[in-house]
Amino acid sequence: MRLDFEFGEVLAFVTVAQTLNFRAAADRLYISQPALSRRIEKLEAALDMRLLERTTRKVELTDAGRQFLNHAVVILEELDLARASMVERASRAKQLVTVACVPSVANHVLPEILRLYAGTHAGVRIRVIDESAGKVLDAVLEGEADIGISFLGAQNADIDFTPIRSEPYVLAVRRDHPLAVTTTARWADLERERLIAVSLNSGNRVLIENVLASLPRRPTIHYEANHVAGALGLVSAGLGVAVLPGLALANDTYPGLVGLPMREPELSRTLGLLSRAGARLSQAATALHDLVLQKIAE
């Protein structure tokens, strides 16, 4: 596209056409009268046409000037519409926060945090991406999510990883299970149990597999669920026991189950808050970021 004149010149012309006085138009545009004179001169040169007939007595539009004025007014209105729509878009973007989060946190901790957040930020819309740890990391890296809550990403240079807390793995069992009378569980105990696991796509499973592989006798996995919630459902139904992150049993979501911290060896993961390195968070996202740090650490 090629334009021989500029926005400022069109604005100058419209202002002179409205006031029919260079001095008054210059004041309105916050420029000197000679500067305005030159803008008009430049526009006329670009169009190769006289738009204003001026003498020391009066200023008036030529026929060409009247015709161009019609177009010029439309141009300025269109520009103003464009500006207004961009302002509106920016303000809507500021009011949406996307948080990517591993399912155990999304199901058991995040709802309470979002409830508190709604108290101070009622107008902000929230989008939750509850996915595996790897996908949470990707969502933050690609800018799809403003912040992430996961236990992967601490080593990634493009991620700011703030550790929130260390989360022990527990053995989820029903209250009527023989092991429920003890306070901890040993990995060796699993040999006699029907083990329920989450799928190999889950970051949890990778950590658990590392321990299982080191045991003298590897327990058999009888059931496999895609997510932690599915595994808990199977445990609740009395089909077996499952090694899961402790948060999965927080807040008494499953009153029929107890979580026994795993021993010999202990296993834990470090839950952290992720954001893209160097990215500037909106005010709404920063507020949620700080609230998550404060509440999950408690």
Added chain:
DNA sequence: CCATGAGGAGAGACTTTTAG
């Protein structure tokens, strides 16, 4: 009351230097 010449500030283009 608008136009024009002189002088100066600032933006942008272009070149050189420096750091990774």
Added chain:
DNA sequence: CTAAAAGTCTCTCCTCATGG
């Protein structure tokens, strides 16, 4: 060797002073 930063030059557009 590449890309970013710093330095220099050029050009545009402004204000001020003043003419017609």
